[in-house]
Amino acid sequence: MRIAQLAGRTVLLTNEGAIDIPASFEGHVFERWDELLDWSTTAEGARPYDESDLEAPVPAPRQVFAVALNYRPHTAEAGYEEPEAPLVFTKFPTCLTGPYTTVDLPPGHVDWELELVAVIGREARRVPVEKGWEPVAALTVGQDLSERIAQLDGRPAQFSLGKSHPGFGPVGPALVSLDEIPDPDDLELTCELGGEVVQHDRTGNMIFPVPRLVSYLSEFCTLLPGDLIFTGTPAGVGNRRVPKRFLTPDDELVSRIGSVGEMRHRFRRTTP
Structure with missing residues (x-):
């Protein structure tokens, strides 16, 4: 799992692009790290992104x-x-x-x-x-x-x-x-x-x-x-x-x- 900040949003980075994490995880990434790991294995909806927008x-x-x-x-x-x-x-x-x-x-x-x-x-x-x-x-x-x-x-x-x-x-x-x-x-x-x-x-x-x-x-x-x-x-x-x-x-x-x-x-x- 690769978690990044993209233009102010927390995202999962994949080979296909970036996927916004569910709103329920936002602000609680480390407290719910294991749940986030589970979610990442089936996450869908990747979109292209510009590397320069990574924070x-x-x-x-x-x-x-x-x-x-x-x-x-x-x-x-x-x-x-x-x-x-x-x-x-x-x-x-x-x-x-x-x-x-x-x-x-x-x-x-x-x-x-x-x-x-x-x-x-x-x-x-x-x-x-x-x-x-x-x-x-x-x-x-x-x-x-x-x-x-x-x-x-x-x-x-x-x-x-x-x-x-x-x-x-x-x-x-x-x-x-x-x-x-x-x-x-x-x-x-x-x-x-x-x-x-x-x-x-x-x-x-x-x-x-x-x-x-x-x-x-x-x-x-x-x-x-x-x-x-x-x-x-x-x-x-x-x-x-x-x-x-x-x-x-x-x-x-x-x-x-x-x-x-x-x-x-x-x-x-x-x-x-």
Whole structure:
């Protein structure tokens, strides 16, 4: 099942097109997730749609978590030792945008970070690692766009503001239920910039896999339906390349995760 937001409506995406979910499910997607799964197996009435009308599949999550340095090659390229516990920061929900939008570039150095995003489906607290997948309803593709000057300013650096400009949290194209994913613990990630592959890895190489992240976060706070967990980015980000490379108005960024989906974004420069 692939649930998306299309021009303000919650829809099921199929090979034939988009199907509006029944009105009784609207606003209660996660509370009735299992019922929605059952409905999706016989749903009819698909209609064509324009990808550009797809919006962030969770329009207003209450909490957006993100994890730094969760792939060993990225940890090494950043010049750090492997962390002993997940390094967590937040992205503010107003940064979210859809899977095929144009993102405004603020002043500074804007970088890409392809990430698998886990979507929480039910309230969860103190979840054992061995049950870490149970609160996860779906997966989606995400980009943790980052303005590096603001992110790394100060001692110690603080991440959240430099990662929360409008449009800096692209997610989508849909919430993909776990039954659609052959192996949610090992998915291929590929990020292309202007046709060049700049990031490529597998989620099986995470230092802290999704169940560990869910368990760790739930020790500190209650996870809520619709919460997003950006699970970390692999090596290949722009500020660690030689020479450094950052996003420009001429770029097209393609973010792809096997079995989950693909996003495409363009950029434009804002004026003060």
